[in-house]
Amino acid sequence: MVLQKRLDYGFSGYQVPVVPRASRSARGRGPVQKKACGKNLHHIVGININGKQGDEEESINDHHREKRSCNLNSFARVPGLQVNHGHQSCMLKEFLPTHENCCLNISSVGSKTCDKSEGICFAETSSRVVGNSSCLGVLSEGRGLDIPEKKEEDGLSTRRNERIHHVIGSLGGLMETDQRFDSLKTYVKVPLLEDCMNLGSFPRGSAGKKVVSKDDDENFVRCTQLSTITEGCVTQPFMRDQRIKKVSASKRTSDFKGTSPFGNDGNCNRRDNFFHERSERMYPFKKRKFFNQSPSSTSDRGFQYEDILKSSDGRVDDDNYGAAIAASSSTAGRQSCRRSQDCNVKLSIKSFRVPELFIEIPETATIGSLKRTVMQAVTSILGDELHVGILLQGKKVRDDSKTLIQTGISQDEKRQRLGFMLEPRCTQSSPPQYNEDSSFLSTDSSLQSSRLQLGVYNASREPPQIKVESCVGGNLSVVPSLADTSTDNTNAKCRALVAVPSISMKALAMVPFHRKSRNPDFVQRRIRRPFSVSEVEALVQAVEKLGTGRWRDVKLRAFDNAKHRTYVDLKDKWKTLVHTARISPQQRRGEPVPQELLDRVLAGHAYWSQQQSIKAV
DNA sequence: TTTAGGG
DNA sequence: CCCTAAA
Incomplete structure (x- = not known):
């Protein structure tokens, strides 16, 4: 029996580190996996x-x-x-x-x-x-x-x-x-x-x-059992902060002479701005493109949590995934086993199943070369990048220190559902510095730029090209996102996350992204981080002054400390704001933006559009 | 790198 | 948010 509790952290745009519940929903009665937009995650x-x-x-x-x-x-x-x-x-x-x-x-x-x-x-x-x-x-x-x-x-x-x-x-x-x-x-x-x-x-x-x-x-x-989380994997913040300090002022800024009706300091006389970093662009990966990639992995562009569940734990839960076990038991009863140190558990592993392999090979290749290709792929991942995972009744057993008795493996009925699997080894790395206090909230951009990866790519071989993908099973991550410009409830939510550091930090300390992965094709989408009202406010104010089309300046002006907001993000947000302002309130989704702000968006958009057309003429 | 715009 | 042509 499993007690289950649905978690609802109420985070907005945050991911909570969890080990997903087994995807197999019992007879359709289990709690449905919701689309997990940072909350309502299910655990077991x-x-x-x-x-x-x-x-x-x-x-x-x-x-x-x-x-x-x-x-x-x-x-x-x-x-x-x-x-x-x-x-x-x-x-x-x-x-x-x-x-x-x-x-x-x-x-x-x-x-x-x-x-x-x-x-x-x-x-x-x-x-x-x-x-x-x-x-x-x-x-x-x-x-x-x-x-x-x-x-x-x-x-x-x-x-x-x-x-x-x-x-x-x-x-x-x-x-x-x-x-x-x-x-x-x-x-x-x-x-x-x-x-x-x-x-x-x-x-x-x-x-x-x-x-x-x-x-x-x-x-x-x-x-919820989170004990497995301790071995969860989260990427190291590998989005390198490509800061380029520019000593020279922006040429665009220096000749910008636009006057904004929304404020007077629109002219960027803030040369100091340009001693700051210029680019925050955080596109460390290229999107993975695979012919057999599940469409679901990109269907929900908002959040990929569920996809992660499917791709990791769902597979774990697959009976076909783990190695089949023929458990022969010498049971004279559990009790006697417990009392006896010498009570051995006999297991017979019928087979291992190798994690998913992706192979690209020309159609003109021979069967022999196909075999060799597969063999190369298998041997490469078997080389040093896999370890054995233990599955018991569909769930991973992660605590290596537990005894078989403690995990129940010594029991007959359990052993029937004991499985082994090969999974990529998670490369540990030092966890990000973390203070339980507000420093976590404000400055640690490394956390903000943490990324999650689903799997591992090994280097390609050529020719034919081999791509090996294996799955980091069941490991999910927390990626706390902190809008530096946001306040109030956002921070409250942040603190809520901080309140469970034993979870988040353990998860964050892990690195699901295989360090040896050299394949740049594997890219994880950034997590969705909805703009808070205060962020919208800041954006609107900046655009009012600077106008549309100077997103880098907007970024520097209003979001300089929000490392996760790129100027592209701001541009996109403005675009959606304009759209939001034009549609009826009933059609709007997400956290409602005050009408006053939307009005300003429309006004600002109209004004700067006009300015652009004037300038064009 | 940034901007602009489609997806 | 992603992607990318174009500047």
Whole structure:
């Protein structure tokens, strides 16, 4: 069983680092993968119940619906959980060193069982509930942890401690909890199993899983396992900042004598501007062009998250992808295996499947040369750029330190779904400097220019030409985007991202872009970063003064610090603004631009168009 | 490199 | 946002 929780960070134009949930949606009941415009990303978490990992295809909704009335007598127990609720994040580990089995107790329900020797039972609630519930407290060994009370009117607690929800107790209590929370339009959902749980079965030493959760509009609670993110890959900011400092002033500027009705300082007497960088153009890649490229990868030009999911994890989830495993077991029972160090797990790998290869070969080539070509491609990627990935029930197992027991591989039923795959090795690089404070928000342009790549190209051989593409499976990234000129809500969103540095930074520390990739054909589209109102304001003001057609000056004037806004972007934005201003408000999409601004856009556009025509004459 | 304009 | 001809 998998608890699933939909994340909605509410970011605008930000990508949240996630490991996508397995694309296989169980019997069509699973949450639909939305087009992820930086939010509403789906995650999954595997919860061990009764020592078994649940069926991935099982819907928590259905399960809950079906089983909630049962006599509950089991726990979902996940040690070392991190619970992130929305913008808040708190590592349970902060409590664990001294309170190893602290739990959040719902005292009004009266279930407070702390089993010190066992793993931590886990349940989650929506943050709303927690924010409103004064009855929540954190207990450790029956004693409350020192967590101050808090009062907030909005019910959305920002007190981080309240974001930790650990429920240890009888499921009878959880049942009541559920009902109680139902009345609050929220849920506490714990995987429910009718059979009794073996309390001693959960390995204590297993690595902590991180659970990111946040209630969505429907108060639908899912969990997210982000432990795999730690091996996620994100590109190094490889968009080189091609700054060219120009000492000489722009010739265009010096003879610009236009007068703008919108302001007097339109004349660029700001020579200092031209000591700044001139070009911010960030087109490090050429668009990948492949004859067999999936059309979907370019169909949504707004955002490619879903494409990434499809191209990476979707493949992972493909039964045909991983190596088939014939698991012969010497099981005399799981329990005996656990007790015995010598209990070996026998696996027989039938075959590996090599990651996707792209080969270009002339049609006049012979079969023999085709074989050689394929062989060359295969051997080249097998050379040193692949490593083995482990798939268990469609999900990657990334924690190399886990034992087979801990991952469940030693179990028969799991082993049936154990898979191996070859995947490109991620070249690690040092993470970008990061401060949890606002410095992250304002200055680190390297983050802003981080790029994500889906796969890896190896060098081409010739002739015939070989292009090898392999997929970085399941690794997604965060690319925090920060409009330097923007304020208010944008920054709030930024901070929200900062609030979960353990996620974003880990993701950012990874490099999905294969360093050895020398193929310049592989290019990732920049992430979409909608203009905020304040950015629009700045743009309009600059254009009013400088006019259309001097986008570099506009950039320097109003967006000099917004590294991710190129003058082309500004030109494009102005174009869309003009279009937006001309259409009816009902037809407009995205964050509404104040009509006042749109009016100014029209006025400015009309004026400068006129000026251009006059100048032409 | 920048501008301009189509996609 | 991307792409690119043209300046």
